Amino acid sequence: METTPDPSADLPVEERAAATLADLAGWLHVHLNERQTLFRVGPAGVNVLGLALEPADLPERPEVDALFLHRALRLGDRFPELGVLNAHDGFDLQLTTGPNLRLAGRLGWREVRPLFWQGKAAGLTAIPPQGEWRAFHTALREELRGEDRSWGPDDPSFVRLALTNAMNPGLLGLAHRLGVNVYLTGEMRPSAQETARSLGLGVVALGHRRTELWGLRQLARELEEAFPGLRTEVYAGGR
Structure with missing residues (x-):
């Protein structure tokens, strides 16, 4: 043939x-x-x-x-x-937690701005299209296929987020001063949890491997x- x-x-x-x-x-x-x-x-x-x-x-x-x-x-x-x-x-810098513009684009975040800590790029701040915590949290979990642990902000009626590659009291304070009320990172740091709660911040630990x-x-x-x-x-x- x-x-x-x-x-x-x-x-x-x-x-x-x-x-x-x-x-x-x-x-x-x-x-x-x-x-x-x-x-x-x-x-x-x-x-x-x-x-x-x-x-x-x-x-x-x-x-x-x-x-x-x-x-x-x-x-x-x-x-x-x-x-x-x-x-x-x-x-690590561009595709996990930190200044991940790809994730911001996938989720339609607006007013995306870089976040610097001690002279280095530590992440970004942004406003998601969802107007309140519950809808935002749902969309985030669906995109990342879960999370490790989370709690909502004191005021869940709006979300201004920070996505960062670290969690410490200084960085939490900086994010709060920038108007952030929801803090996203890879791993939950027990030493910083009290600071986050005292500032009224919601926190989502997405999980290092998951990100x-x-x-x-x-x-x-x-x-x-x-x-x-x-x-x-x-x-x-x-x-």
Whole structure:
């Protein structure tokens, strides 16, 4: 039985694939402001990219052409046939808690402003489209797929939020002075809870791993949009 020749069969692999490993590494460098994004070289062409936070989250045999790992140092000699991409500091800063403009965009937050603490970017302040605490809290939980712990503000009739990568009395006080009444962060710090309650702030501890997984899903969406034809697989390690 005769078959129709594939005109792309004679093209180099990087021309036939949805992306090359170098393309993806360059995109991560630019869009996450990460200095070193190629952790291990591998075959150039990439049609399926697997994304995970760490090697322990990967299946025994991922059916992908290359990997992205947030924490790649423990990979060792596993999957020697695959190229591996990596982003750590830029991923944490832009895709978890902190100045996460992507999350602000996904949830339609307005009047988004950077929040600095001790000379460093610590997060942002914003106003969500929901006019009160309950509706805002519901939308946030749906987007992040849950939370660790929370309580509402003394005045639940409005929400001005801060999304930050730390929780301490000084940062809580700064947020309060900026008109914030709901404080979002990754981990609840027991030493700062009394300060938050004394200021009348609502607090949502989203969960460190949960926000990282949100960042991984968001990164997958952006890569598929940037490289038409690229397919991504997000591995959450069954958690």
